[in-house]
Amino acid sequence: MGRYIIAGNWKLNKTPSEAGELAKALTEQTVGAGCEVVIAPSHVALARVAEVIRGSRIKLAAQNVSQHSEGAYTGETSVSMLKDLGVEYVILGHSERRQYYGETNQIINAKIKAVLAGGLKPILCIGELLEEREEGKAATVCRTQLEQSLAGISAADMAEIVIAYEPVWAIGTGKTASPEDANEIHVICREKLASLYSEELAGRVVIQYGGSVKPDNVRALMAKSDINGALVGGASLDAASFASLLRF
Ligand code: PEP
Numbered sequence: 001m002g003r004y005i006i007a008g009n010w011k012l013n014k015t016p017s018e019a020g021e022l023a024k025a026l027t028e029q030t031v032g033a034g035c036e037v038v039i040a041p042s043h044v045a046l047a048r049v050a051e052v053i054r055g056s057r058i059k060l061a062a063q064n065v066s067q068h069s070e071g072a073y074t075g076e077t078s079v080s081m082l083k084d085l086g087v088e089y090v091i092l093g094h095s096e097r098r099q100y101y102g103e104t105n106q107i108i109n110a111k112i113k114a115v116l117a118g119g120l121k122p123i124l125c126i127g128e129l130l131e132e133r134e135e136g137k138a139a140t141v142c143r144t145q146l147e148q149s150l151a152g153i154s155a156a157d158m159a160e161i162v163i164a165y166e167p168v169w170a171i172g173t174g175k176t177a178s179p180e181d182a183n184e185i186h187v188i189c190r191e192k193l194a195s196l197y198s199e200e201l202a203g204r205v206v207i208q209y210g211g212s213v214k215p216d217n218v219r220a221l222m223a224k225s226d227i228n229g230a231l232v233g234g235a236s237l238d239a240a241s242f243a244s245l246l247r248f
């Protein structure tokens with residue numbers, strides 16, 4: 001599998017000015033061939049970052065979006081607003097959105113449909129909690145999240161979706177799944193996608209790993225058969241560390 005996407009999720013970090021500076025520093029870095037680079041600043045920094053990365057290989061993502069296209073939804077941002085700013089990807093279903101904002105697979109499904117209808121690409125995050133892994137339920141949880149989040153989505157639309165497998169216990173904790181354990185779930189996700197769509201399509205879907213990916217573990221993770229990139233939190237906030245991930 002020759003295609004990798006490495007995405008940096010900046011979460012609730014960096015003012016627009018700081019985000020512009022980080023993006024500028026990233027445009028000056030070399031990136032490995034065959035590696036697509038995506039950065040996801042906060043909504044208020046998107047316009048500034050879009051300006052800075054114009055003409056570079058870096059693509060822009062948002063960290064969330066409303067499932068509604070317009071209307072009386074105070075505080076929300078629509079797909080067309082993001083598109084107008086030059087956003088190409090939207091991270092959906094991140095465990096922090098599930099945990100702190102009550103996002104269910106059904107809400108995530110509605111958001112995926114809105115993103116696809118607007119011509120943007122979802123990065124769908126899935127992954128099990130620590131208790132679920134300890135109870136041997138990691139595979140079942142991921143299969144259910146895929147099935148419910150992708151309900152009613154056509155094969156043509158599925159080809160636009162990136163999956164990010166992020167075991168929740170590995171996010172921001174410094175604990176990484178071993179490359180073998182991560183790859184095992186990636187294979188299970190691909191099998192699930194093959195059963196929902198086709199083997200051919202499942203083989204083409206980019207499945208990123210996320211959870212404490214750092215310069216010293218990225219290479220071993222990316223070497224695995226079914227891992228096609230990374231969704232990175234902490235290590236994406238510093239230009240040098242993110243750049244070293246991009247050259248794995
Ligand atoms: C994330 O937020 O998606 C993530 C994987 O964070 P970290 O790399 O900090 O674990």
